[in-house]
Amino acid sequence: MRQEEDEFGNYLKKQGLKFTPERVVVLDKVLSFKKHFNADDLYESIHKYNKKISRATVYRTIPLLVESGLIIETLRCQGRVSYERVIGFEHHDHMVCLGCGKIIEFKDDRLEELQAEICERYEFKQVEHRLGIRGYCKECVAKGLGKG
Ligand SMILES: [Zn+2]
Ligand SMILES: [Zn+2]
CATH class of the missing domain: 1.10.10.10 (Winged helix-like DNA-binding domain superfamily/Winged helix DNA-binding domain)
Incomplete structure:
Protein backbone atom coordinates (compact mmCIF):
# COMPACT_ATOMS: atom_id res chain seq x y z
CA MET A 1 0.00 0.00 0.00
CA GLU A 90 -1.72 -9.94 -13.34
CA HIS A 91 -2.89 -8.92 -16.78
CA HIS A 92 -6.18 -10.45 -17.87
CA ASP A 93 -9.06 -9.71 -20.18
CA HIS A 94 -12.77 -9.50 -19.49
CA MET A 95 -16.19 -10.66 -20.52
CA VAL A 96 -19.12 -8.67 -19.24
CA CYS A 97 -22.72 -9.85 -19.08
CA LEU A 98 -25.26 -7.36 -20.44
CA GLY A 99 -27.98 -9.12 -18.47
CA CYS A 100 -26.69 -9.20 -14.90
CA GLY A 101 -23.48 -7.19 -15.10
CA LYS A 102 -21.28 -10.11 -14.08
CA ILE A 103 -17.64 -9.78 -15.09
CA ILE A 104 -15.68 -12.87 -16.06
CA GLU A 105 -11.90 -12.64 -16.17
CA PHE A 106 -9.80 -14.73 -18.49
CA LYS A 107 -6.32 -15.00 -19.85
CA ASP A 108 -5.24 -17.07 -22.80
CA ASP A 109 -1.63 -17.20 -23.92
CA ARG A 110 -2.63 -17.84 -27.52
CA LEU A 111 -4.56 -14.59 -27.54
CA GLU A 112 -1.68 -12.70 -25.99
CA GLU A 113 0.75 -14.12 -28.56
CA LEU A 114 -1.60 -13.40 -31.43
CA GLN A 115 -1.91 -9.78 -30.34
CA ALA A 116 1.87 -9.48 -30.15
CA GLU A 117 2.11 -10.91 -33.68
CA ILE A 118 -0.50 -8.50 -35.00
CA CYS A 119 1.34 -5.56 -33.46
CA GLU A 120 4.55 -6.76 -35.07
CA ARG A 121 2.83 -6.99 -38.42
CA TYR A 122 1.73 -3.38 -38.12
CA GLU A 123 5.09 -2.34 -36.67
CA PHE A 124 3.17 -1.15 -33.69
CA LYS A 125 4.76 -1.03 -30.27
CA GLN A 126 2.24 -2.34 -27.78
CA VAL A 127 2.21 -0.78 -24.34
CA GLU A 128 -0.95 -2.41 -23.08
CA HIS A 129 -4.21 -3.74 -24.35
CA ARG A 130 -7.66 -4.26 -22.94
CA LEU A 131 -10.00 -6.73 -24.46
CA GLY A 132 -13.63 -6.61 -23.42
CA ILE A 133 -16.25 -9.02 -24.71
CA ARG A 134 -19.88 -8.06 -24.14
CA GLY A 135 -22.59 -10.68 -24.15
CA TYR A 136 -24.68 -12.89 -21.91
CA CYS A 137 -23.49 -15.29 -19.24
CA LYS A 138 -24.65 -18.90 -18.95
CA GLU A 139 -27.31 -18.07 -16.35
CA CYS A 140 -28.74 -15.20 -18.39
CA VAL A 141 -28.81 -17.30 -21.57
CA ALA A 142 -30.72 -19.96 -19.60
CA LYS A 143 -33.23 -17.24 -18.66
CA GLY A 144 -33.75 -16.54 -22.35
CA LEU A 145 -31.67 -13.40 -22.67
CA GLY A 146 -29.51 -12.71 -25.70
CA LYS A 147 -31.65 -14.53 -28.23
CA GLY A 148 -31.38 -13.62 -31.89
ZN1 LIG B 1 -25.67 -12.64 -16.62
ZN1 LIG C 1 -10.26 -7.78 -14.07
Whole structure:
Protein backbone atom coordinates (compact mmCIF):
# COMPACT_ATOMS: atom_id res chain seq x y z
CA MET A 1 0.00 0.00 0.00
CA ARG A 2 2.85 2.37 0.78
CA GLN A 3 4.14 2.12 -2.77
CA GLU A 4 0.76 3.16 -4.09
CA GLU A 5 0.47 6.02 -1.62
CA ASP A 6 3.87 7.32 -2.66
CA GLU A 7 3.00 7.05 -6.33
CA PHE A 8 -0.28 8.85 -5.92
CA GLY A 9 1.34 11.50 -3.72
CA ASN A 10 4.04 12.10 -6.34
CA TYR A 11 1.51 12.28 -9.11
CA LEU A 12 -0.61 14.84 -7.22
CA LYS A 13 2.46 16.93 -6.46
CA LYS A 14 3.42 17.02 -10.12
CA GLN A 15 -0.07 18.22 -10.93
CA GLY A 16 0.18 20.89 -8.27
CA LEU A 17 -2.53 19.16 -6.23
CA LYS A 18 -2.60 18.34 -2.55
CA PHE A 19 -2.82 14.87 -1.05
CA THR A 20 -5.80 15.88 1.07
CA PRO A 21 -7.17 13.67 3.88
CA GLU A 22 -10.21 13.02 1.64
CA ARG A 23 -7.98 11.72 -1.15
CA VAL A 24 -6.18 9.49 1.34
CA VAL A 25 -9.52 7.97 2.38
CA VAL A 26 -10.53 7.36 -1.26
CA LEU A 27 -7.17 5.80 -2.11
CA ASP A 28 -7.26 3.55 0.96
CA LYS A 29 -10.70 2.29 -0.01
CA VAL A 30 -9.62 1.67 -3.60
CA LEU A 31 -6.67 -0.36 -2.34
CA SER A 32 -9.00 -2.52 -0.29
CA PHE A 33 -10.86 -3.71 -3.39
CA LYS A 34 -9.69 -7.04 -4.71
CA LYS A 35 -12.05 -6.98 -7.66
CA HIS A 36 -13.63 -4.59 -10.10
CA PHE A 37 -15.58 -1.67 -8.77
CA ASN A 38 -17.45 1.32 -10.12
CA ALA A 39 -17.76 4.87 -8.82
CA ASP A 40 -20.97 4.11 -6.91
CA ASP A 41 -19.50 1.02 -5.22
CA LEU A 42 -16.59 3.14 -4.12
CA TYR A 43 -18.72 6.00 -2.83
CA GLU A 44 -21.14 3.71 -1.01
CA SER A 45 -18.45 1.69 0.72
CA ILE A 46 -16.78 4.87 1.93
CA HIS A 47 -20.06 6.48 2.95
CA LYS A 48 -20.80 3.54 5.26
CA TYR A 49 -18.14 4.66 7.71
CA ASN A 50 -17.26 8.18 6.62
CA LYS A 51 -20.07 10.65 5.99
CA LYS A 52 -17.73 13.57 5.38
CA ILE A 53 -16.62 12.42 1.95
CA SER A 54 -18.99 13.63 -0.74
CA ARG A 55 -19.94 11.79 -3.89
CA ALA A 56 -18.34 14.62 -5.87
CA THR A 57 -15.01 14.12 -4.10
CA VAL A 58 -15.07 10.42 -4.91
CA TYR A 59 -16.03 11.07 -8.53
CA ARG A 60 -13.32 13.68 -8.94
CA THR A 61 -10.63 11.51 -7.38
CA ILE A 62 -11.20 8.56 -9.73
CA PRO A 63 -9.78 10.23 -12.87
CA LEU A 64 -6.74 11.25 -10.84
CA LEU A 65 -6.21 7.63 -9.81
CA VAL A 66 -6.52 6.56 -13.45
CA GLU A 67 -4.13 9.28 -14.62
CA SER A 68 -1.60 8.31 -11.96
CA GLY A 69 -1.65 4.73 -13.28
CA LEU A 70 -2.88 3.12 -10.05
CA ILE A 71 -6.17 1.94 -11.49
CA ILE A 72 -7.38 1.31 -15.02
CA GLU A 73 -10.74 1.59 -16.63
CA THR A 74 -11.58 -2.07 -17.18
CA LEU A 75 -14.74 -1.80 -19.22
CA ARG A 76 -17.91 0.12 -19.81
CA CYS A 77 -21.28 -1.56 -19.72
CA GLN A 78 -24.66 0.17 -19.85
CA GLY A 79 -23.16 3.52 -18.96
CA ARG A 80 -21.26 2.18 -15.98
CA VAL A 81 -17.50 2.14 -15.94
CA SER A 82 -15.65 -0.53 -13.99
CA TYR A 83 -12.19 0.00 -12.63
CA GLU A 84 -9.57 -2.21 -11.11
CA ARG A 85 -6.19 -1.88 -9.49
CA VAL A 86 -3.06 -2.37 -11.50
CA ILE A 87 -0.16 -2.98 -9.12
CA GLY A 88 0.16 -6.59 -8.03
CA PHE A 89 -2.54 -7.78 -10.39
CA GLU A 90 -1.72 -9.94 -13.34
CA HIS A 91 -2.89 -8.92 -16.78
CA HIS A 92 -6.18 -10.45 -17.87
CA ASP A 93 -9.06 -9.71 -20.18
CA HIS A 94 -12.77 -9.50 -19.49
CA MET A 95 -16.19 -10.66 -20.52
CA VAL A 96 -19.12 -8.67 -19.24
CA CYS A 97 -22.72 -9.85 -19.08
CA LEU A 98 -25.26 -7.36 -20.44
CA GLY A 99 -27.98 -9.12 -18.47
CA CYS A 100 -26.69 -9.20 -14.90
CA GLY A 101 -23.48 -7.19 -15.10
CA LYS A 102 -21.28 -10.11 -14.08
CA ILE A 103 -17.64 -9.78 -15.09
CA ILE A 104 -15.68 -12.87 -16.06
CA GLU A 105 -11.90 -12.64 -16.17
CA PHE A 106 -9.80 -14.73 -18.49
CA LYS A 107 -6.32 -15.00 -19.85
CA ASP A 108 -5.24 -17.07 -22.80
CA ASP A 109 -1.63 -17.20 -23.92
CA ARG A 110 -2.63 -17.84 -27.52
CA LEU A 111 -4.56 -14.59 -27.54
CA GLU A 112 -1.68 -12.70 -25.99
CA GLU A 113 0.75 -14.12 -28.56
CA LEU A 114 -1.60 -13.40 -31.43
CA GLN A 115 -1.91 -9.78 -30.34
CA ALA A 116 1.87 -9.48 -30.15
CA GLU A 117 2.11 -10.91 -33.68
CA ILE A 118 -0.50 -8.50 -35.00
CA CYS A 119 1.34 -5.56 -33.46
CA GLU A 120 4.55 -6.76 -35.07
CA ARG A 121 2.83 -6.99 -38.42
CA TYR A 122 1.73 -3.38 -38.12
CA GLU A 123 5.09 -2.34 -36.67
CA PHE A 124 3.17 -1.15 -33.69
CA LYS A 125 4.76 -1.03 -30.27
CA GLN A 126 2.24 -2.34 -27.78
CA VAL A 127 2.21 -0.78 -24.34
CA GLU A 128 -0.95 -2.41 -23.08
CA HIS A 129 -4.21 -3.74 -24.35
CA ARG A 130 -7.66 -4.26 -22.94
CA LEU A 131 -10.00 -6.73 -24.46
CA GLY A 132 -13.63 -6.61 -23.42
CA ILE A 133 -16.25 -9.02 -24.71
CA ARG A 134 -19.88 -8.06 -24.14
CA GLY A 135 -22.59 -10.68 -24.15
CA TYR A 136 -24.68 -12.89 -21.91
CA CYS A 137 -23.49 -15.29 -19.24
CA LYS A 138 -24.65 -18.90 -18.95
CA GLU A 139 -27.31 -18.07 -16.35
CA CYS A 140 -28.74 -15.20 -18.39
CA VAL A 141 -28.81 -17.30 -21.57
CA ALA A 142 -30.72 -19.96 -19.60
CA LYS A 143 -33.23 -17.24 -18.66
CA GLY A 144 -33.75 -16.54 -22.35
CA LEU A 145 -31.67 -13.40 -22.67
CA GLY A 146 -29.51 -12.71 -25.70
CA LYS A 147 -31.65 -14.53 -28.23
CA GLY A 148 -31.38 -13.62 -31.89
ZN1 LIG B 1 -25.67 -12.64 -16.62
ZN1 LIG C 1 -10.26 -7.78 -14.07
